[in-house]
Amino acid sequence: MNTFTLRQRRILKGLIGLFAVSMVLLLVVVNAPRSFSATPLTLELTVSAKDFREVLLRDWLQAPEPQGALPSCGIGVTYLPDIAQAGGALPSFGSLRCNLFVDSVGFVPAYVALLLFFTLAFGPPVATHPWLRQLLCVPAVAAGLFDVAENSMTGRALDDLIQFALVDATVADVTMASRVKWLLLSLAFAMLAWRVAVDATDDKPWNAVAAAACGVAVLALGAGGALVSHEAIGTGMAAALTGVGVLAWRALRPAPAVPPAPGA
Secondary structure, rough: OOOOHHHHHHHHHHHHHHHHHHHHHHHHHHHOOOOOOOHHHHHOOOOOOOHHHHHHHHHHHHHOOOHHOOOOOOOOOOOOOHHHHHOOOOOEEEHHHHHHHHHHHHHHHHHHHHHHHHHHHOOOOOOOOHEEEEEEEEHHHHHHHHHHHHHHHHHHHHHHHHHHOOOHHHHHHHHHHHHHHHHHHHHHHHHHHHHHHHHHOOOOHHHHHHHHHHHHHHHHHHHHHHHHOOOHHHHHHHHHHHHHHHHHHHHHOOOOOOOOOOOO
């Protein structure tokens, strides 16, 4: 697709706004209180109940809520009663609750919608391949569903740890959902890289750059999901953001002026 309509540009601006707001909330407002660089990714890729608890206490343990910790977004129990501080004050995990909530209602819909937007924009014509356009969107939608399920399962694992007894099988389910999500995301970016590469011609070199970045994302996210590698996933996300950023810049930049016809 060579040009984007005014309506498409407006939709894209709204999706970018939702993505940016969600990213700021996740990184600044509801990030891990013990380490700015920590994310739920580390928690969701643990391999045992013991590791889950260690990461939880290392990255997400907060001061008691009366002393200014974030509330739990109204979702579930927040305290681990066996780690009460002096005077009986109970540390909380409100930031983790809110992080999972913001991720599910903001960040996940934003990145899925952006993937769908560009996959359809560079997809084959509706008149000739309607089934193929729908098929290309399946990995992105499935990845978003697994992401939301992963967040819910992480919250459930926290509930089990607080209220009952967290077992390795529960943590293994979270890890499996996370791995499937990353593998599906790699497939979604493979679809996008293919379609953008098809559209990359000599007069559109930025399409080739975007396709290459999405290709790196495919390899890194696929390896990260298969091997449970934090480093590969981080590389893949950076490449994915680069590829989508190039596509967004290309879509939103002013269209070149059309010279008047001779004799007009």
